[in-house]
Amino acid sequence: MHHSISDLTRNADSLCATWSGGAQTDLPYLWLRDNCGCGECRVEQTTEKRFHLFRVPEDLRPLKVGIECAGSKDEAIFIEWPDGHHTRYRSSEVHGFLSQPRFDLHYWDGRFRPRRFDYQRFLASDRAAAELIEEFLRTGVCVLVDAPTEPDSSEQLAARLGPIREVLFERIHNVKVDPKGYNIAHTGLAVAPHNDFTSYTWPPNVQALHMLVNECEGGESIVVDGFGLLSELRRDHPDKFDVLCAVPVPFRIFSEEYECYAVKPMVELDSDDEVRLVRFNTAQMQTIPLSEPRLADFYAAYHELSRRVNSPDSQVNFRLEGGQILLCDGHRVLHGRTALRSDGRRHLQDAYFEHDNVRNHLRWLRLGGRI
Numbered sequence: 590m591h592h593s594i595s596d597l598t599r600n601a602d603s604l605c606a607t608w609s610g611g612a613q614t615d616l617p618y619l620w621l622r623d624n625c626g627c628g629e630c631r632v633e634q635t636t637e638k639r640f641h642l643f644r645v646p647e648d649l650r651p652l653k654v655g656i657e658c659a660g661s662k663d664e665a666i667f668i669e670w671p672d673g674h675h676t677r678y679r680s681s682e683v684h685g686f687l688s689q690p691r692f693d694l695h696y697w698d699g700r701f702r703p704r705r706f707d708y709q710r711f712l713a714s715d716r717a718a719a720e721l722i723e724e725f726l727r728t729g730v731c732v733l734v735d736a737p738t739e740p741d742s743s744e745q746l747a748a749r750l751g752p753i754r755e756v757l758f759e760r761i762h763n764v765k766v767d768p769k770g771y772n773i774a775h776t777g778l779a780v781a782p783h784n785d786f787t788s789y790t791w792p793p794n795v796q797a798l799h800m801l802v803n804e805c806e807g808g809e810s811i812v813v814d815g816f817g818l819l820s821e822l823r824r825d826h827p828d829k830f831d832v833l834c835a836v837p838v839p840f841r842i843f844s845e846e847y848e849c850y851a852v853k854p855m856v857e858l859d860s861d862d863e864v865r866l867v868r869f870n871t872a873q874m875q876t877i878p879l880s881e882p883r884l885a886d887f888y889a890a891y892h893e894l895s896r897r898v899n900s901p902d903s904q905v906n907f908r909l910e911g912g913q914i915l916l917c918d919g920h921r922v923l924h925g926r927t928a929l930r931s932d933g934r935r936h937l938q939d940a941y942f943e944h945d946n947v948r949n950h951l952r953w954l955r956l957g958g959r960i
């Protein structure tokens with residue numbers, strides 16, 4: 590299907606295009622000049638931009654505008670600028686610029702079951718990889734099964750998830766009972782739902798929890814959809830939600846060798862006012878100073894969120910067996926485990942990746958026609 594423009598009207602600072610169906614789109618002159626795709630305005634080898642906006646006046650207006658090849662699939666807007674530069678946009682190209690599609694998130698509660706994917710197929714098949722990444726972007730969680738049980742084999746995931754995001758302590762974290770451990774997960778205690786490294790200003794946002802061996806009683810995995818809970822909290826108590834976005838909270842994890850500390854609100858929003866990050870880590874949250882003027886309101890809101898996170902209605906429980914990898918969106922999904930009830934062997938390894946690289950692997954698969 591090709592898109593056709595039936596009329597162009599010049600406004601003071603934009604061109605108004607009327608589509609053949611009657612809809613209208615404003616095309617600001619500076620936008621039209623800035624996005625020119627000609628060989629003079631672009632580095633041909635890379636398509637990167639060579640044109641700099643400061644080279645034209647702020648009140649730039651075209652000398653001439655027109656429609657070429659009207660009604661055909663090659664239909665284009667033609668513009669001549671006062672300095673003699675020419676710009677052309679195919680109508681279908683302008684139509685493609687109308688909006689940026691947003692990925693639909695699917696929120697879930699305690700009844701949800703994370704989808705399972707075959708590890709080898711994920712690595713070997715572009716189609717299987719795309720299917721997993723789409724599910725991961727939508728729900729923030731999935732499980733890989735029939736994965737290796739050799740230590741450090743989660744390095745192989747880099748072929749699909751991008752390079753490992755290194756953090757302090759270890760490149761790949763070992764989680765087993767260790768009397769010298771620096772983290773509650775190194776004890777046999779229950780670990781309530783949390784996300785890792787809330788004590789970074791930019792916590793790792795993809796986490797692969799790779800179970801190598803699990804011969805222990807107890808230690809069932811728990812996941813909670815932090816974004817789902819926050820959207821309900823925002824609907825039920827907008828004032829409580831707002832205070833969680835506003836009050837800076839200190840978080841810390843440390844050992845004899847390392848110190849990791851940051852002060853940030855529990856909830857961060859993106860430029861569309863949507864939640865982009867939750868920080869929830871009871872074990873590593875530090876004391877908020879008494880000088881904080883919203884302290885009492887913060888505590889009422891934190892109590893409400895803590896109640897919801899720890900409610901069985903929110904929690905999905907399952908057992909992660911040796912050779913299974915739980916993949917979580919680290920800015921969205923909280924993970925935890927029930928207490929260990931025996932001293933059977935249990936060895937989990939955590940590796941972190943960047944969400945941008947995972948999302949863009951899907952884009953690369955699509956743009957390259959691989960799927």
Ligand SMILES: [Fe+2]
Pocket residue numbers: 774783784785924
């Ligand atoms: Fe953790």
Ligand SMILES: [Zn+2]
Pocket residue numbers: 625626627628629630674675676
């Ligand atoms: Zn140009």
